[in-house]
Amino acid sequence: MFNSLIIIDNDYLKDSVDLVEVANQLAGTEESVVSGLGINLVDKEITGFDSLICVDLPDLQLKDSRVLTDIIQQVQQTYEFDSIIVLATDFGRMVAPRVAMRLKVGLVADITAIDTHQKERRLIRPAFSGNMLASIVCDSTPIMASVHPNVFHFQGTKQPTVSQFAINQLKPSSIEVLAITQEAGNQDIREAEVIVAAGAGYHADIADLNGIATKLKGAVAVSKPLVEQQRAPREIQVGQSGKTVSPHLYIALGIYGSMQHVEGLKNVKDIISVNTDEGAPLNYLANLVVIGDAVEFINKLTARLQEGT
Structure with a gap:
């Protein structure tokens, strides 16, 4: 039996449930038992786990990674899970290394695949700026991994058993909320069915793509x-260090297609690659390749779409 713990992110419930697939693949040929650790899961309907470990602390500062680390450590000391899996959101990336250090184990960050052979478990992630894949053998317990949202997918309706976990005394949070600002309601690229993506070969203003x-x-x-050239915000970056997307149509404008970028594309139905470089790696993944200038392509496509209105 292989027991896994998934840290549930209240802001990314569906993505947290998808991590069940990671736990199942890690189990390999062993029976997989997956628990979710949820904090203040009030009136939230969650399925797919074998069990839910609930911590109810209404006054808890959830965005303090040190407090959450204390909670995870106490849960692990009680249950002794074989693996702990964290969603690699901005906050999860602060929590995961803290937990790994506290438990004195390694952390494999941003994994994209899992390979199990007999009882050897290998976690695979891009390395050297996405130019190669590293296969990391995990022989410490618990195995700790972080995973980007939208990389793995799980469909399950199992109703979990629910238990309450009593936390020992926690150190008070040192974080003070000074203000809360509502973000603009822009569409998250992970939810888009069509994505128009620009790379280094697109030399016009990125804002010009909003219309099309x-x-x-x-x-x-x-x-x-x-993003590195400060021409666009990181929130709309696709790739291993950005977001993983699964649109029906991905229009790649001047994108070379390094492994780092390709790792951000999962289950994309159709790819149109526009590039002046015939040998661009993304061209070999595309359903349709246009050899030419990306800006000229967009101008002509925009004109054609306007004719159809």
Whole structure:
């Protein structure tokens, strides 16, 4: 039997449930038993886990990674899970290494695949800026891994058994909330069915793509170089260090297609790659390849769409 613990992120419930697939793959040929650790899960309907370990602390500062680390440590000391899996959100990336250090184990961050052979478990992640894949053998317990949202998918309706966990005394949070600002209601690129994505080969203003993205009822995204050049915010970056997307249509404008970027594309139905470089790796993944300037392509596509209105 292989017991796994998944840390449930209240802001990403569906993505947290998807991590059950990670736990099942880690189990390999052993029976997989998956528990979710939920904090203040008031009136939230969650299925797919074998059990839910609930911690109810209404006054808890959930965004303090040190407090959450204390809770996870207490739960692990009680149940002794074989693996602990964390969603690699901005907050999860603060929690996971703290927990790993507290438990004196290693952490494999941003995994994209799992390989189990007999009882050897290998966690696979991009390395060297996405230029190669590293296969990491995990022989410590618990195995700790973080996973990007939308990389793995799980469909399950199992009703979990629910138990309450009594936390020992916690140190008070040192974080003070000074203000809360509501973010603009822009579409999350992970939810878009059509994505118009620009890379280093797209030399016009990224904002110019908003019109055609709206026309296609989609969203604008970018590759890593444009974020590094400060031409676009990281919130719309696709790739291993950005977000993982699964649109029906992905229009790649001047995107070379490094492994780091390709790892951000999961279950994409159709890819149109526009590039002046015939040998761009993304061209070999695309359903349709256009050899030419990306800006010229967008201008002509925009004109053609306007003719159809």
